[in-house]
Amino acid sequence: MVKTRFGLNLSWAVKRWPLPEDWAEIAARLDVKYVQFSFDLLDPRALSIAVDHMMGLLIDAVKRFGITIHSTFTGLAAYSFNMLSHPDPLMRYDAMDWYMRAIDFTAKIGVRATGGHIAAKSVKDFNNPQRRDYLDTMLIESVRALRRYAQNRGLEMILWEPMPVAREPPWTMDETKSILSKVNVGGGAQVKLNIDVGHQCTLKGVDADPYEWLKEFAPDSPSVHIQQTDGKGDRHWPFTEEYNKIGIINVEKLLEAIDDSGAKEVYIMLEYIPPFEAPDEEVLRNLEESVRYLKQYI
Numbered sequence: 001m002v003k004t005r006f007g008l009n010l011s012w013a014v015k016r017w018p019l020p021e022d023w024a025e026i027a028a029r030l031d032v033k034y035v036q037f038s039f040d041l042l043d044p045r046a047l048s049i050a051v052d053h054m055m056g057l058l059i060d061a062v063k064r065f066g067i068t069i070h071s072t073f074t075g076l077a078a079y080s081f082n083m084l085s086h087p088d089p090l091m092r093y094d095a096m097d098w099y100m101r102a103i104d105f106t107a108k109i110g111v112r113a114t115g116g117h118i119a120a121k122s123v124k125d126f127n128n129p130q131r132r133d134y135l136d137t138m139l140i141e142s143v144r145a146l147r148r149y150a151q152n153r154g155l156e157m158i159l160w161e162p163m164p165v166a167r168e169p170p171w172t173m174d175e176t177k178s179i180l181s182k183v184n185v186g187g188g189a190q191v192k193l194n195i196d197v198g199h200q201c202t203l204k205g206v207d208a209d210p211y212e213w214l215k216e217f218a219p220d221s222p223s224v225h226i227q228q229t230d231g232k233g234d235r236h237w238p239f240t241e242e243y244n245k246i247g248i249i250n251v252e253k254l255l256e257a258i259d260d261s262g263a264k265e266v267y268i269m270l271e272y273i274p275p276f277e278a279p280d281e282e283v284l285r286n287l288e289e290s291v292r293y294l295k296q297y298i
Contacts, residue, residue: 115159147188
């Protein structure tokens, strides 16, 4: 029987509750112990004095409110960049620096995993088979280097999130298997997955089934993002009565798929990304209702 733990990706806190004491207090009030820290709340390449200052506030807040940070993760800011598959080599070098700073921050706060969005090809490169193969080779080599760097900083895992866009590997189940087998060659922190049950929205056949992804990959996905979605887009809706009526994610079926996979332990992270223009009170109500709903099952 798989052990599941419920947590929150802090995407809902971005710009609204940026101070660690604020999001930690909300999580504690909702009786949620585990969170996944979003780098939308702190750019790891900000001024060192600012990073160190926020790091101190974070360490104090999680201790005071009894919160455990499972991992750190890219947010919408990093997702807006091509990162390790940028067409320009100096921009790929810059992305390596970004990830190294993210690893450093993660290590300093005593967390053992970081990851998220790794790479996105340009349209021009994706449509050129030679460039596509070259960038894929460079990507694997770059992540292998990050694995060794992460291990030297005390991290255990780099979490690679399969994405809903073909230019952002891995996309399909076969591509995910291939990347895992290639990138984990040699020493270093292990590359694991962070499956998101809304990222199958552009796929067809068995690849479009989020439960099949969990049956196949949950043993290699120590954290799983859950969102309510209609399967037609990467919605990141909350699990409220309104959205559960139109959403396709059934939590009982999701847990059954994870259990069938043979996984031993999985952290299930609600990744609710509200629109920036949504009223703050509505965001908090949606979060509270989602947590109540999900904790019936997890």
